[in-house]
Amino acid sequence: MTWFGRFRRRTALDRDLDRELQDHLERRTQALMAAGLTPAQARRQAAIESGGAEQVKEAVRDVRGTRWAHDFAQDVRYGARSLRKSPGLLVAAVLSMGLGIGANTAIFSLVDAVLLRALPVRAPQELVVLENDSFTNPIWEEMRRLAPAFSSGALAWSEERLDLSNGGETDPASGLWVSGSFFETLGVQPALGRLIDPADDRRGGGQDGPTVAISHAFWQRRFGGDPAVIGRTLAISGVPFTIVGVVPARFLGPSVGRSFDVAIPIGTVDLVKPGGPQSQLDGRSTWWLSVMFRLRTDQSIDAATAALRGVQPQIREATLPTDWPAEMLTRYLNEPLELSPAATGMSEARRHYREPLLALMGIVGLVLLVACANVANLLLARAAARQHELSARLALGASHGRLIRQLIAESLVLALPGAVVGLTLALWGSRFLVAQLATSESAVALALPLDWRLLGFLTGLSIATALAFGLAPAWRTRRVDASDAVGHATHSRVTRRGAVSGPLVVGQVALSLVLVVVAALLGRTFSALATRDLGFDPDDLHTVGIELRRTAMEARPELATRLGEAAARIPGVRHGAVSVVEPMSGMGWNGPITVPGGPQRSGRDRMSMFNAITPGWFATYGTRVIAGRDFDRRDDRGAPVAIVNEAFARHFFGTPAAVGRRVVMETGPGRPSCGR
């Protein structure tokens, strides 16, 4: 019989043992009677010889090796019973622990998702990413051609908002442009149908025409998980794509913090975005693809980097941008390519949230310590009140060790509902936090599964917590004396309480103080951010995004202007205007500026941010125009004009007076600046 069997079948085993010993006793009694003793004498003699039935049974039970487990189970039962008698303590302790454990688990699940967890793909440790943002398709095609020289596979992707509507209102979705090798090289298997493969990644689509693989979430949301979805078409920017498969639920894409709805081959980009005379696939300065490689087994990242740099000149020469100034071309040719590990995926989210998350982890750690101290204090107070009970136990033969085990078991009993409350809080809290991270512009999608990592963390934390707060009262039992059970010793013990709980209270106050200071600083930062002068008046300001992708390039300015004017005529609207870049949207448009006759500037020093606006935009945003005038409709056709801000004027002219000065936008004709 296994240990577990012996543990579970204790009652049956005990009954069996009883019978066995009883049989022995009767046989001995009969033997003694046969030897001439009276039945009473014989029974007495046999009992004496046995050495005490209970003692024999205990010795046999010791052999089973299950005693500690039964003792523990008994302690837990007893702990639960005695805690039920003090519901106030139970509620306070469970809430304290629940909050502490919940906060820690919630933050841990984020830390795990953002910083620690590997991508759910085959052998993620073999993945390396080509450093520095993005690359042009010509570069990717060269990389793909040369990849066998330095890796066992290469893949490229790019994320973009796409429109799935078939005319009418736009239907935005997160798109993922993928190379044909993307899923195969990552080792992602389809949940349904097949995924995009190299045959699909041809210019204009492969044999099956333009194909799309959809994400599991999108499949559920849009198609209700219908398996008949394979073979149906999905309009992407009005172009029909055939759905070939569904990506498994756990694969959210290569970027941690973001997910995608549809994955389409890079080769079909021209169908979706018929931009200009040159294909985006041939654009030598259209930087849009991210590139990853899979190392060969036992190939180091350094070896791969060296091999990659060996073919770098070839790649660079073949993909030289055509319209770049010589200075930038030199840098383009010489900047060494860099690989870095990509097992945990790529992530903007990671860059942004790494430090805040670690700081949060530290703070919730402090919260947990305070919660522990809190519960420890409660238990200490209770232990003081139970002094009498404990000394009575000692007097009845319990050892100090047994008492300590008993109190620790009670702590664990207390920790269990705490952990349950904590888990509930954590599941809710981590999703709430992720929802808070998202803005209207970008949703943050993190896989936050209730997996063994999270449960392991929770269990470990709960046990550690229980030990932490159970230790103080348990340690104190060493001072309990069996003689205390007699008389009124309880009183004298209670007065000595301060000896242990004193430092505890001090620690608790110190930790709480740290937390209060941190909270105050956070509050201060928040209010500073909330009341900061944005340079415009956000009250009553409403912004609307307009999707113009389906409008011909030339017709866009006219349409935008008319839309702005139409909006301004709506009753109750004071001003209306249109701009290319929305302030605070995180979007930007920059370019180099030269001041005729001014000093030579280079690099960042000559860059400025741009926006294109319609007349009335400053009035709409409530931004003051210090000098000069606003644009009007004449400027569309007249001499090129610009409005600059004070910071620009100080930087490029050295003075706030800017009206009438001339600047050159390097990509366009010279324009005089006008106004602020």
Add this chain to the structure above:
Amino acid sequence: MPILRRARAKGADADDVRSDLPQGTLDLLILKVLAPEPLHGYAIAQRLQQVSRDVVQVQQGTLYPALHRLEQRGYLSASWKASDTGRDAKFYKLTKQGHAQLESGTASWERLAAAVGLILRLEGGRP
């Protein structure tokens, strides 16, 4: 009160057979008397006492833990059967593993006993 510690009968160990028999020997003796036929606990104690001419007297507090330990290790199997007196008794039977253990235990005991004998027969402490 669950926390009550069982009073361990420390005194009972004093006149225990263990103080006379070297460690582990009792297990070997039990295996030996069970080798010819299955016996119940009482009969095992009787047989040990008879065969050893009253030298080996095993207390219940030693015998039953030993039997249960041997059973757990797989050397013995136990079952309830009618005994000669007509009452049911728990009979212990040597398993295949038990036979093997008895053999290897006997061999190592004999080797040890012979070695101890050699040393004890020295005259003047020199060969």
